[in-house]
Amino acid sequence: MSKSLQARSKNAGAAKKNGNKRTYSGWYCKPAPPNILSMLRFDHLPENLKLPTQSTIEEGYKRSSAAVNHDTGGRQSSGVSKLKTRRKIDVLNDRDSKEDVELRQSASEAKRIANQHEKVSPHLAIVDAIQKERLVVKRDDITRQSRAQGLSNRSAHQGIRSSRFCKVLRILGEIPFEPRVRPQKKLPTPQKRPPIWAETRQELCEALPYYRSFQSGIYMHKKIAFGYLLEAFPAPRDIWAYQGRVIISHGGGQCIKNPNSESQTNIPATLQADQSRNDSRVDTLLLAHEKKIPIILIAGKGYDELPWNLDCAYVVLGWYWISFTWVEAEPCASGIKPPDCRDYFHRYKIRFDWVESQGIPWWINDPITPIPMEPTPRDEERSPLSPLSTYSYAVKEHQIAKDNQDRVPHLSHSPRSTVKDLLNPTVTAPPSPPDSSSSFKHEPCKNTADIQKWDNSMTSSNDSAHQRGNIWPGEIELSTQDPMLSFSDNSLQRPNFHSSFSCSACHRRMFLIYKEGLICLRPDCKAFFMIVTRVGILPIPPGFHLTYEDDFLKPVSTPPQVILPYGVIPLEPAQRVPEADIAEGEVGGRTLWKGWVCRQCGRANCRYRWEVWECKNCGNLLAPIDYHSLVPKKVLPCIDTFLGNSKIHPSSGITSTIKWIAEIGCVCMVYDLPSAGKVYHLLQPHSPTCDGLLEDYQKAAIEGGWFQRRPLKATTVKGQFLAQHFAVNFGAAYKYQVDTLSFPFEKAPKCVLISLAMITHHVKLIFGEEIKFNEILNVMYREGQKMSWHDDGEKGLGPIVSSLSLGNQAIMSFRPKIQRIQLNKSFYTGSINENKNTPPISLSFTLSHGDIMIMQGRDIQKKYDHKVVPTGFRIASTARVIGV
Ligand SMILES: O=C(O)CCC(=O)C(=O)O
Numbered sequence: 001m002s003k004s005l006q007a008r009s010k011n012a013g014a015a016k017k018n019g020n021k022r023t024y025s026g027w028y029c030k031p032a033p034p035n036i037l038s039m040l041r042f043d044h045l046p047e048n049l050k051l052p053t054q055s056t057i058e059e060g061y062k063r064s065s066a067a068v069n070h071d072t073g074g075r076q077s078s079g080v081s082k083l084k085t086r087r088k089i090d091v092l093n094d095r096d097s098k099e100d101v102e103l104r105q106s107a108s109e110a111k112r113i114a115n116q117h118e119k120v121s122p123h124l125a126i127v128d129a130i131q132k133e134r135l136v137v138k139r140d141d142i143t144r145q146s147r148a149q150g151l152s153n154r155s156a157h158q159g160i161r162s163s164r165f166c167k168v169l170r171i172l173g174e175i176p177f178e179p180r181v182r183p184q185k186k187l188p189t190p191q192k193r194p195p196i197w198a199e200t201r202q203e204l205c206e207a208l209p210y211y212r213s214f215q216s217g218i219y220m221h222k223k224i225a226f227g228y229l230l231e232a233f234p235a236p237r238d239i240w241a242y243q244g245r246v247i248i249s250h251g252g253g254q255c256i257k258n259p260n261s262e263s264q265t266n267i268p269a270t271l272q273a274d275q276s277r278n279d280s281r282v283d284t285l286l287l288a289h290e291k292k293i294p295i296i297l298i299a300g301k302g303y304d305e306l307p308w309n310l311d312c313a314y315v316v317l318g319w320y321w322i323s324f325t326w327v328e329a330e331p332c333a334s335g336i337k338p339p340d341c342r343d344y345f346h347r348y349k350i351r352f353d354w355v356e357s358q359g360i361p362w363w364i365n366d367p368i369t370p371i372p373m374e375p376t377p378r379d380e381e382r383s384p385l386s387p388l389s390t391y392s393y394a395v396k397e398h399q400i401a402k403d404n405q406d407r408v409p410h411l412s413h414s415p416r417s418t419v420k421d422l423l424n425p426t427v428t429a430p431p432s433p434p435d436s437s438s439s440f441k442h443e444p445c446k447n448t449a450d451i452q453k454w455d456n457s458m459t460s461s462n463d464s465a466h467q468r469g470n471i472w473p474g475e476i477e478l479s480t481q482d483p484m485l486s487f488s489d490n491s492l493q494r495p496n497f498h499s500s501f502s503c504s505a506c507h508r509r510m511f512l513i514y515k516e517g518l519i520c521l522r523p524d525c526k527a528f529f530m531i532v533t534r535v536g537i538l539p540i541p542p543g544f545h546l547t548y549e550d551d552f553l554k555p556v557s558t559p560p561q562v563i564l565p566y567g568v569i570p571l572e573p574a575q576r577v578p579e580a581d582i583a584e585g586e587v588g589g590r591t592l593w594k595g596w597v598c599r600q601c602g603r604a605n606c607r608y609r610w611e612v613w614e615c616k617n618c619g620n621l622l623a624p625i626d627y628h629s630l631v632p633k634k635v636l637p638c639i640d641t642f643l644g645n646s647k648i649h650p651s652s653g654i655t656s657t658i659k660w661i662a663e664i665g666c667v668c669m670v671y672d673l674p675s676a677g678k679v680y681h682l683l684q685p686h687s688p689t690c691d692g693l694l695e696d697y698q699k700a701a702i703e704g705g706w707f708q709r710r711p712l713k714a715t716t717v718k719g720q721f722l723a724q725h726f727a728v729n730f731g732a733a734y735k736y737q738v739d740t741l742s743f744p745f746e747k748a749p750k751c752v753l754i755s756l757a758m759i760t761h762h763v764k765l766i767f768g769e770e771i772k773f774n775e776i777l778n779v780m781y782r783e784g785q786k787m788s789w790h791d792d793g794e795k796g797l798g799p800i801v802s803s804l805s806l807g808n809q810a811i812m813s814f815r816p817k818i819q820r821i822q823l824n825k826s827f828y829t830g831s832i833n834e835n836k837n838t839p840p841i842s843l844s845f846t847l848s849h850g851d852i853m854i855m856q857g858r859d860i861q862k863k864y865d866h867k868v869v870p871t872g873f874r875i876a877s878t879a880r881v882i883g884v
């Protein structure tokens with residue numbers, strides 16, 4: 001006899017001994033016929049339902065009893081003739097209040113039939129039970145239900161109400177109804193302020209080296225997860241438990257808002273494909289779990305599970321480690337193509353546990369509350385037979401609180417992990433996040449060789465991680481037992497969380513994580529995400545409430561492998577960063593426009609003023625620059641260009657000519673953009689005067705505090721978004737794309753007026769007439785800043801726009817305009833590839849210190865976009881006529 005048959009007969013024997021009791025492993029749980037499974041799974045058009053006819057039932061039965069005979073040595077015998085099934089779907093109007101009574105009656109009838117037939121074939125009993133239930137099809141209900149689930153109107157077709165199946169499932173599975181208790185947001189705002197908070201996503205991304213993702217909910221680099229944002233678009237069973245020490249969220253990716261939906265607001269984003277390890281976000285989170293790499297969690301205002309109302313847009317929660325991951329089945333929304341052969345997607349769930357070395361979470365006002373703790377896998381490994389260690393969190397927390405003495409819970413900056421650490425398979429310290437800023441001491445894993453090694457170590461140690469499996473409390477201890485689940489007096493005796501169970505379909509061990517029953521979490525198992533009931537294993541319909549086991553939710557101690565590599569509060573930018581630190585190769589470096597976390601109030605700030613870091617909340621100032629920091633022309637590199645190194649796309653139709661301007665002894669390149677206008681490039685007509693202007697602009701910026709990064713008017717990012725460059729406008733207001741500060745000419749510093757005079761003079765040399773520019777926009781770029789694709793087409797813009805360039809060189813490019821792509825639709829997929837939709841650059845050339853550029857013709861703004869990418873610190877003044 002095969003092993004499995006031996007086990008079966010042993011279990012069958014055990015069942016006999018216990019009278020009516022049936023052991024789980026002896027339970028015959030052949031899944032119902034395929035059409036029943038899909039019918040149960042989700043809403044379908046009734047005409048597509050194909051409820052089994054007598055002949056299909058018989059066929060199915062024959063198939064399954066053949067299989068059963070093969071499996072069990074002919075335990076089953078024919079009983080088809082006994083079945084009198086109803087095959088009609090009733091289309092009913094609103095049912096009256098007797099509905100539930102009827103439901104119960106028919107369900108107990110169903111159970112009676114199930115009991116009668118279970119010896120024959122439980123799946124036939126299911127068919128019978130379901131049909132006894134008189135499946136209700138009613139258009140209005142479906143519409144309502146679809147809306148409630150955020151599904152589109154297209155799903156509002158007739159179909160079987162999954163809510164009815166939920167009821168059936170609860171009755172057949174004898175599952176008490178335990179509705180999910182939504183957080184009421186009734187907790188008071190924490191007394192301690194968060195270590196870091198922000199009002200915009202940009203502030204997070206510019207101030208925190210571990211969260212630089214504008215769109216995705218996870219910030220990762222080279223397969224290392226650094227930051228995870230808990231925001232809107234929750235998935236089922238996301239949870240905040242034990243005062244936030246345990247957070248269950250979901251894997252990223254493959255989500256979109258339903259494109260068929262009437263309203264794009266207040267509807268959840270739904271999966272459009274399976275989440276799988278092929279997705280780098282999922283893979284990175286799983287690696288973080290396997291390698292015990294901690295990750296910083298940030299909560300946004302849209303995060304519904306947070307039990308108090310945020311009075312800002314984002315708060316940094318702190319360090320977590322990923323203690324467990326698993327896969328669930330999530331219904332395919334209407335209008336979304338399901339995967340082959342099933343009507344659900346795989347959705348990864350990720351469980352984060354608070355890293356205890358941080359002390360108590362900053363938001364907990366009452367440190368006395370004892371928290372039941374589960375031992376770590378390590379504890380279990382050390383003493384597999386000892387009872388669960390009882391751990392008084394309160395005592396430990398008191399101790400930590402005493403040590404911390406009320407300080408804001410940020411960590412000391414432990415030294416950066418080395419590659420050797422990373423390669424150590426037992427103790428793995430994660431590297432610091434990538435950061436081009438030299439002022440943050442926790443430097444990035446810049447070295448590609450290091451990263452390569454890290455990657456390799458990931459891949460090789462990955463195998464061992466897989467061999468180890470997802471070690472979880474109790475697993476090692478209990479894998480030596482043969483846990484049995486039994487039914488007694490119609491109630492399911494469940495083992496506690498530590499017992500785990502063995503899936504009757506795939507025979508693999510599984511943790512019991514839902515109160516509702518034994519649910520296999522292996523996507524490759526035919527019983528994946530189905531519930532064991534008295535009449536067999538049934539799929540879980542949409543909207544069915546699953547509740548986590550209490551034991552499962554308990555916080556677990558942080559294993560020693562979890563090492564925190566840096567504090568959540570980034571170091572301050574170095575005081576008085578020299579603007580002209582050419583040794584670093586970055587004049588006016590990138591460091592200087594990165595954000596900053598105010599030490600006084602914890603606000604994450606963008607650097608929005610040129611001359612100082614200023615806190616938007618409390619006005620705290622950091623590192624104001626002074627005259628010693630000016631960047632003189634002589635320290636700037638200048639690579640000679642040949643006539644501006646212009647490039648013209650062959651298919652653009654653009655032609656160029658060279659003009660000699662004898663009055664000032666200067667070359668001018670003229671580019672003819674067909675049926676749009678001309679672009680003139682005057683090569684360094686006056687650079688010595690410009691050397692002085694370069695310094696004067698910087699002095700004016702320090703003295704006057706003119707130059708600011710200001711909000712873009714249209715952006716795809718939620719909330720305010722600052723342009724990269726620092727700018728100030730004089731004369732007529734020019735606020736076309738950016739809400740730039742504007743002042744009258746009388747207030748303008750001298751350097752601005754000189755620049756305007758120079759531009760006016762050169763424009764007159766070209767066109768022979770004086771243009772009365774009434775506006776000049778002055779832009780300062782720090783290292784790494786640029787002005788992306790745009791036009792200057794403010795209403796009432798005159799035909800001539802002309803600029804003066806100072807400082808480092810910049811490449812100016814033109815390209816034909818494109819239709820703005822609908823970013824919103826694919827916003828959450830992260831799959832936008834703008835390059836696919838962008839036309840090639842028609843013309844580009846290099847602007848050097850002292851060059852003047854002129855665009856002539858309004859149609860240039862209508863037909864072309866332009867962008868300017870400086871090679872480093874640079875100033876540009878652009879004059880226009882506005883309001884004509
Ligand atoms: O930086 C420049 O040279 C030009 C900037 C520009 O295109 C603008 O201000 O609209």
Ligand SMILES: [Fe+2]
Pocket residue numbers: 790791792866
């Ligand atoms: Fe422009």
